[in-house]
Amino acid sequence: MNDIIYFSNSFRADHARNHNQIGDKLLAVRKQQGLKQSDVSEQLQRYGVDISAKQVSKWEIGESIPNAYQFIALCCLLKLDPAVFTGRIPANDEIDDSDLTAEGKQLVNEFRSYLISTGRYEPRGTIKRCEMLVSNYKASAGIGFNLDNGDDFEKVMVPADRVPAGTDFGVHIDGDSMEPVYHDGQLIWIRQTQYLNPGEVGLFILDGKGYVKVFESRMPEAPFAEEYADSYGNVRPQISLVSYNEKYAPILITPDRELRICGKVLN
16 A cells, blocks of 8 residues: 555545445445455454454444554555545546556456445446335344334435345344344344234344344144134134244244234345
8 A cells, every 4th residue: 555645535434434435335345355254354464353253244234343553454465545435536537557557457347346345436237226114123132113203214225136126225234043044143124014924034023122033933832722713702813923044933922912014025
């Protein structure tokens, strides 16, 4: 790296964070260099940074950001000029690099990849990005959230091809109860609905807490049938919320518990 770095005067930290500029750039460069998240985690130890592959994932999706020392170590590892994070934009998308050295061409390509990843530069054939609502609360985090309250969501830019048709909002998974299908920190997409079919994965609020589980429904066993009967003697099915991870027992929904189906998981 050069000792003197020329930064853009137009950089805004709030815009950079809302658009996940650091995470998108790290993801793009890591893939460009053929590295896995575990490779980054292991190689950062050479620079005195001891973090897990899961933490690298959280940086890339924007759930957290590296501190100053971790950031410098990442730039050293990935051979990145920190100035690329300030949003310098070339005059047009037809870059003439004929007069550049091999190192210069590499830097241009890295910066071009960064601009593409942030959605600020979109040459022909590049996947578009879109603005989506993402919940500020996590499913299974033990905190309920109100889907009718706009303050509980923020708008983020994401690649459009990653958002399934019919999506209303996104939410992050917290914990390992839905492994191996859904992972801790993963952003999942939800279509709002009050109804699910057995076997479908949904977002629920149970007694004020958010969960992502498999929706199951069955007739209650005979000794407990009366608890699920209405005034006409009709017996309602008993709902259970099931985890993919077998170490978690199903959550049986009894009449005294308050369950709300918020939506269906689309990815």
